[in-house]
Amino acid sequence: MSTTANDDRLARVALSAIGEPGDPRLLDLVTQLGALTVHDRLLGDHDVADLQTDPEARRSATDPERTLTDAARLGMRFVVPGDEEWPAQLDHLAVAAPLQRRGGVPLGLWVRGPVRLDQLAGSVAVVGSRSATTYGADVAAEIAATVAEAGRSVVSGAAFGIDQAGHRGALAGGGATVAVLACGADRVYPAAHRQLLEHIGGYGAVVSEALPGWAPTRLRFLARNRLIAALTAGTVVVEAAVRSGALNTANWATRLNRPLLGVPGPVTSAPSQGVHQLIRSGAATLVTSGADVLEAVGAAGEHLVTEPRGRARSRDRLSTRQQQVLDAVPVATAATVSSIARTAGLGVALVRDELERLAGLGLVEGDQTRWRLAARAQE
Amino acid sequence: MSTTANDDRLARVALSAIGEPGDPRLLDLVTQLGALTVHDRLLGDHDVADLQTDPEARRSATDPERTLTDAARLGMRFVVPGDEEWPAQLDHLAVAAPLQRRGGVPLGLWVRGPVRLDQLAGSVAVVGSRSATTYGADVAAEIAATVAEAGRSVVSGAAFGIDQAGHRGALAGGGATVAVLACGADRVYPAAHRQLLEHIGGYGAVVSEALPGWAPTRLRFLARNRLIAALTAGTVVVEAAVRSGALNTANWATRLNRPLLGVPGPVTSAPSQGVHQLIRSGAATLVTSGADVLEAVGAAGEHLVTEPRGRARSRDRLSTRQQQVLDAVPVATAATVSSIARTAGLGVALVRDELERLAGLGLVEGDQTRWRLAARAQE
Known part of the structure; x- marks a missing residue:
């Protein structure tokens, strides 16, 4: 360690014994002038040891080497x-x-x-x-x-x-x-x-x-x-x-x-x-x-969180047409194929086919004439 | 009610029976052209009642007055x-x-x-x-x-x-x-x-x-x-x-x-x-x-919330000097008046006086030589 670096360290120990942690005036002075300069000015003018009524602090201010050793x-x-x-x-x-x-x-x-x-x-x-x-x-x-x-x-x-x-x-x-x-x-x-x-x-x-x-x-x-x-x-x-x-x-x-x-x-x-x-x-x-x-x-790009997306639903794997049909099936009471076709804006024959397929996936339930959403398809 | 307003209302009932709630194409057309125009175009070209396989919807589209009465x-x-x-x-x-x-x-x-x-x-x-x-x-x-x-x-x-x-x-x-x-x-x-x-x-x-x-x-x-x-x-x-x-x-x-x-x-x-x-x-x-x-x-300025500020502390009513002294009193083990004075950067006599006052407020406790924070002053 160079002599200057060591002097600086000792000055900092001595100043620590005089100032309170986080004293903004003291620390600002040290940042601007350096610890040695502030130390010399503060301790040069008068005997700091006299100001230090606490024996422990007095010793640290006047004998920083011993403080470091201790x-x-x-x-x-x-x-x-x-x-x-x-x-x-x-x-x-x-x-x-x-x-x-x-x-x-x-x-x-x-x-x-x-x-x-x-x-x-x-x-x-x-x-x-x-x-x-x-x-x-x-x-x-x-x-x-x-x-x-x-x-x-x-x-x-x-x-x-x-x-x-x-x-x-x-x-x-x-x-x-x-x-x-x-x-x-x-x-x-x-x-x-x-x-x-x-x-x-x-x-x-x-x-x-x-x-x-x-x-x-x-x-x-x-x-x-x-x-x-x-x-x-x-x-x-x-x-x-x-x-x-x-x-x-x-x-x-x-x-x-x-x-x-x-x-x-x-x-x-x-x-x-x-x-x-x-x-x-x-x-x-x-x-x-x-x-x-x-x-x-994290740095940009690190640790990107995967937002929880919830359980994937069988709905997600359907074709657009199947989704259109499914969206038109009533939640509560069953409806006729023709009513569902009208709601979906699609032809009756096509809707009947899709309903059979959706029933196979367990998404709708019905008796061939009236259909409703199966429980698992309800959100 | 004017005839036009009533016709508009009836056209809207009829269109409601044809389109699904929130159909953006239909509703956009109505916003741009008006319900009557859209109604006439949709129902004028071909018999909508034939397209409507659902009897309820068919009746609403062709007899909106009855739908309103019902x-x-x-x-x-x-x-x-x-x-x-x-x-x-x-x-x-x-x-x-x-x-x-x-x-x-x-x-x-x-x-x-x-x-x-x-x-x-x-x-x-x-x-x-x-x-x-x-x-x-x-x-x-x-x-x-x-x-x-x-x-x-x-x-x-x-x-x-x-x-x-x-x-x-x-x-x-x-x-x-x-x-x-x-x-x-x-x-x-x-x-x-x-x-x-x-x-x-x-x-x-x-x-x-x-x-x-x-x-x-x-x-x-x-x-x-x-x-x-x-x-x-x-x-x-x-x-x-x-x-x-x-x-x-x-x-x-x-x-x-x-x-x-x-x-x-x-x-x-x-x-x-x-x-x-x-x-x-x-x-x-x-x-x-x-x-x-x-x-x-709310409108600006209305219903301004008072942020909860927590229980006011006795500390808040102290003078700056008293706070300085209080801040220098150890939390755990008691310290001497001179040690507290050094920490606070104030004279020993002044600190002794303030400690007595703070003890009167129940904020510090001590035996005249060593002082520590009272439990109630610890946040």
Whole structure:
């Protein structure tokens, strides 16, 4: 590693200890001037360590090398712009306007796990309500499994409900899954997901913009949501009540011009209300399956969904003339051949022949004088 | 009634007996040349009665006055273009291209019931699957009741499932409802809906393009569907499997540039698949309630839906400074005042004061040295 690259990395660690994740002013400055310049200006003027009342943050700001060493000991690497592993799609955050006081390209990402961030270009975010229904969790798991089977990673936030179902579905699909946390990547939140996060850290990746050890706060959740949208090729919202945090992620996907997809549900289900609003307003495209999702996030021509066409009917294999006759046969009470001929606008003899053939196909039934549609021909 | 108007009406009855409902060639000729001219050309050249093997049709073609008298005795009137009661919105069918061999402005409509067809300009079609789920039927009834309560008629096809729920919902809403049939307006189809159709005939209107006494056929259903779309200001599809007849009505609504609305359901429910396709492709707008429907079909500015905003949170009433502090308080494990102050980027004394106030509002909890978010503040 060149000295400059290493200095830049250390400056980013130090700045991470001073600024909050997703602080748009700080991150904007770094994008414009570079981390080293911003670091020198901020720390050169006065002793930042004095401003940092939190001992942990103070040490990180003044001793970034030790922070990196400590993190490495816990299995974490710090991926920064310029690294081979840096996910280039995050750079789009530089041009997206802040939302709810969060924005900007992160200084770097702390990563724990074997999945490399530069492999997430085609990944899919599966997000939604923490208070998901069984229906929502099942659909999220199905979508995640299909995405994973297609060789794409599933990114989510490791929360209860849809997030959890998404991660688990991806693991079940034998694929990679990435959890982006609002707390340090070494921490477990929510506590009940210790095993899930260990599993993701072992087979996928646990990622955070927050310094190791940092606790989750509301602002850090908002900052985290923008990363989920920015890391992925598209965001699927499975269930989201009207004020769900998942809608914040959805909003970021729209800002970043990434496909935003929504899974509908019963209109009587509160957790589907937020998704229905997204679809109704045109912000999200309706999807009903993992195949729909792959089609939406895939390169053009990839993963084209075969629209369900319903059971093919015997009607489809008839000649035009046979269809004309069949269309003229009454649904309910039987009619005479001459009446059917008149309705069809065809000759009586011809219609009689066709009726015999249609009866052979089981599409009409009659006693040679009066005919009606057979049950199986009725739609 | 002028002699010309009466001759025109009689010509239309006679032509109804010769042509099938929705025969686009015949109806196009009548639109261009007038019913009298077409009648004279068709019946002048040769004796139509000889072509008409069905005695009922033969009599109607040669004795239209008697057909009208017989229909009147059964409580039916024949409404034709030029009548005050003629619903002008049907004339749009003259410019819409045929679909599945049906199209054109009907020669006239046979009507049984007190509701006048010229009052249907703002009406709403509620259509869908015959094999509806309880969910679909409930939503259809709710939408129809809301539409009826707003003083608009609900138009449907009197079939099992969604149609029936729509009619019943409108009646429950104290409103008018109109059944458009594929058979003669004097007939009952399906037979199980005798009571429903009697009720609609008594309080709303039973309507058909088919001559009284005619049986329902597949082609007449297709012709009927175009009338449901053309009579109404918008069509709502509640549940429709991938090959449901309701999608034919939906297609007509699109051809006529009338709003097409779709009610989503669980993606695991087959009767919702067709609706999801309509929404996904952009053909239909997602609606979740009668209020959504009224907004879509109403004049601009009428019936604007208040989007559900979710329960207002105590967070919303805080000052910006208080929100900054609250956003910096950890969700899970408690943090010191100085740590929170650093995260918030505010002075320690100020943060301590605000934390006390937030604790008074029940938003944070702590022991004066360490603080965390109270459960109720966690979204």
